[in-house]
Amino acid sequence: MSSNxxxxxxxxxxxxxSPKLLVAIDRALQVAPIDLSVxxxxxxxxxxxxxxxxxxxxxxxxxxxxxxxxxxxxxEGTIDSELFGHEKGAFTGAIAAHKGYFEEANGGTxxxxxxxxLPLTTQARLLRVLESGEYMRVGSxxxxxxxxxxxxxxxKDMVRAVKEGKFREDLYYRLxxxxxxxxxxxxxxxxxxxLTRKFSHDFADNYHMPxxxxxxxxxxxxxxxxxxxxxxQLKNVVEQIALFEAGNTLTGDDVRRYLPYATDDMKPVVxxxxxxxxxxxxxxxxxxxxxxxxxxxxxLKTAVETGSHVAHINDDVAELKRxxxxxxxxxxxxxxxxxxxxxxxxxxxxxxxxxxxxxxDATAVEPDxxxxxxxxxxxxRETITRALxxxxxxxxxxxxxxxxxxxxxxxxxxxxxxESRNLKS
Numbered sequence: 502m503s504s505n506x507x508x509x510x511x512x513x514x515x516x517x518x519s520p521k522l523l524v525a526i527d528r529a530l531q532v533a534p535i536d537l538s539v540x541x542x543x544x545x546x547x548x549x550x551x552x553x554x555x556x557x558x559x560x561x562x563x564x565x566x567x568x569x570x571x572x573x574x575x576x577e578g579t580i581d582s583e584l585f586g587h588e589k590g591a592f593t594g595a596i597a598a599h600k601g602y603f604e605e606a607n608g609g610t611x612x613x614x615x616x617x618x619l620p621l622t623t624q625a626r627l628l629r630v631l632e633s634g635e636y637m638r639v640g641s642x643x644x645x646x647x648x649x650x651x652x653x654x655x656x657k658d659m660v661r662a663v664k665e666g667k668f669r670e671d672l673y674y675r676l677x678x679x680x681x682x683x684x685x686x687x688x689x690x691x692x693x694x695x696l697t698r699k700f701s702h703d704f705a706d707n708y709h710m711p712x713x714x715x716x717x718x719x720x721x722x723x724x725x726x727x728x729x730x731x732x733x734q735l736k737n738v739v740e741q742i743a744l745f746e747a748g749n750t751l752t753g754d755d756v757r758r759y760l761p762y763a764t765d766d767m768k769p770v771v772x773x774x775x776x777x778x779x780x781x782x783x784x785x786x787x788x789x790x791x792x793x794x795x796x797x798x799x800x801l802k803t804a805v806e807t808g809s810h811v812a813h814i815n816d817d818v819a820e821l822k823r824x825x826x827x828x829x830x831x832x833x834x835x836x837x838x839x840x841x842x843x844x845x846x847x848x849x850x851x852x853x854x855x856x857x858x859x860x861x862d863a864t865a866v867e868p869d870x871x872x873x874x875x876x877x878x879x880x881x882r883e884t885i886t887r888a889l890x891x892x893x894x895x896x897x898x899x900x901x902x903x904x905x906x907x908x909x910x911x912x913x914x915x916x917x918x919x920e921s922r923n924l925k926s
Contacts, residue, residue, distance in 0.1 A: 539651075546731035603649055
């Protein structure tokens with residue numbers, strides 16, 4: 502280990518002698534004096550936040566500002582304003598001009614944590630800053646210049662994000678001029694035990710509590726765990742143990758009670774297959790019901806158009822309405838494009854289903870009397886007309902009665918030439 506790496510470890514209180522960790526620190530020291538963009542990749546909780554500080558404090562920019570920004574914590578609607586600033590009146594609430602982080606940190610270093618969470622529009626702005634140092638405040642046409650070094654970090658697979666179109670390829674290559682990989686805790690060997698002792702001692706010292714003692718079996722339990730939450734998770738667990746087991750000597754079973762695994766073989770607790778609900782069967786049944794409902798609607802249309810007796814139609818329509826409401830409720834969990842592939846509009850509205858079929862005044866039809874058959878359009882026009890009359894021309898009330906949207910009702914009113922009626926909203 503070089504003296505520079507040892508000095509950095511002491512300055513930033515970095516615990517560990519893992520070769521992968523030491524390589525990452527040495528790489529940060531080597532790139533620090535060279536004004537290049539750096540991308541730090543590592544799992545959540547692995548300690549990525551130390552490395553931008555190492556780079557900044559060992560660069561020529563160390564006397565200027567260092568600003569850390571968590572891109573994932575800023576809403577998409579305000580991220581551009583936070584990064585690049587805005588002018589007065591640029592949007593509602595912009596009561597004064599505001600400097601963004603790129604303007605505040607001019608001459609220094611900006612750390613963009615969770616950079617993969619940036620919206621694509623913001624990525625385009627960031628690319629321009631990296632290429633030319635130029636940016637514009639939100640609501641301004643004035644081009645500003647900044648001299649800034651960008652260090653970014655992410656826990657995402659950036660290559661996959663680029664392939665999926667979630668991250669710009671050109672920006673990825675700009676940011677990753679130099680890439681530093683932070684090893685997860687499970688790959689750092691004895692560093693797990695060094696950190697455990699450090700966190701345990703610090704907690705007992707800070708809160709004046711007796712130390713916890715670990716047996717060899719307890720140490721083995723800690724060392725054998727994979728720590729998916731990395732150093733952050735280890736610190737939380739060790740501090741819980743230090744609090745609730747103060748002064749005790751712990752066995753392996755004692756330690757495992759604080760780990761999110763319940764078995765001695767250290768396998769994760771997962772729900773059994775029997776307890777997991779399989780939606781495939783329910784999905785299949787619902788699709789069959791949809792096809793049956795569409796078929797019944799077509800039969801109903803044929804019955805009306807061919808002059809069949811319509812006294813039974815009201816009952817059929819009521820039943821279809823009931824079934825359609827039941828289907829819409831069942832389909833609320835399936836927000837999937839595959840619904841459109843079978844002829845569904847707006848993920849659950851069946852074309853021609855109950856909302857499109859309306860009651861026929863069967864009481865006006867005498868069984869023994871032969872009367873001209875009304876078309877479906879005539880029946881629908883008459884139904885809408887009567888509903889408007891009952892509701893004194895109020896569109897909202899009429900739409901609710903007919904179980905259709907106001908937009909559909911308005912379209913039907915124009916289609917059937919009913920605008921001349923005394924309509925109200």
